[in-house]
Structure formats: structure tokens, C-alpha cells
Amino acid sequence: MEQANAAITRRQQVLSLLGRLQAAQLRLAALALIFMMLITATDVFMRYLFNSPVRGSYDLVECMLVVFVFHGMAGTFLRRQNVVIDVIDHFVAERVISVMIRIADVLSIACLILIAWAMLTPTLQAYTYGDRKLMLNLPLYILWVVALAGMAGTILCAFGALLLPAISKKGPS
16 A cells, blocks of 8 residues: 555656646746747837848747747647547547547657657757858757757656546546
């Protein structure tokens, strides 16, 4: 009985840690979104009022978009809030739905790992070739590293979903 309680406590600690990770990533994504909105509004304002756009605004928005996308996904995977089409959920037993949820979790992790793995080559190429953003002169590999860090957090949160009970619209199973 003590081992079961210890396992539950460890599971809760891991989920708490993953919750803090996804909250930090979500805050970072929100800050990137706010920055994108501010720089775009400032650029439009400066362009039309003073005929002097913000230099590098396109590059800045592009960089913040990387942060927004790759750090904004973690919460979706941790809370299993991905887009779901539940065509057969109303016709099958709870146990089948639980198995399908677990299969979806494992497939999500596999796809995220595959995407992260596919991102490694362009990251290394950007580093090797010394590619830079045109206006900001920012090395491109830094954006790839930021994206990979976001993917790593998302993958950890997707693994965290496996620790959660498989709950369908019909209820827990």
C-alpha cells in the first residue's frame, strides 16, 4: 500500500513539474504574441504617420512567431486538448475509448519526436553555414535552438499526458 501511495506521490510531483514547465512555456508564448502585436502596431503607426517604419520589424515578428508556435504547444499536449474527431466514441465501450486515447498519446509523442529529429539537420546546417537574419543579423541557428527547446518541452508534456487517466466524454475509465 505504501508503494502505491509513493508511486501516486511521484506521479503527482512529475505532473506538477510538467504543469510548471508548460505554464512557463505558455507565458513565454504569450509574451512573444504581445511583442508581435506591439511591433506590428508600432510599425504600421510609424509607417503611415511618419513614413518611417520600424527597421527589422518583419524579422522581429518572424522570430517571435517561432517562440509563439513552438512554446505554445506544450499545454495542448499535456491537457490532451488537441483537435479530436470522436466519430466512434458513442458506439464503443469505455475501455476501447481508453485504449484509443492511449494510442493517440503514443502516436502524438512519436510524431513530436520525429518532427524534432527532422529539425536537427537544419539547425546544424544553419550553424555550420553561419546563416543570419537579413535585418537583425541574428544567427538562424538560435531560432532553431529556441524551436527545439520548445519541442523538448512539448515532448515532455506529451509524455506527461500518459500519466493522466484516460478520460472520455462519457467519463473516466
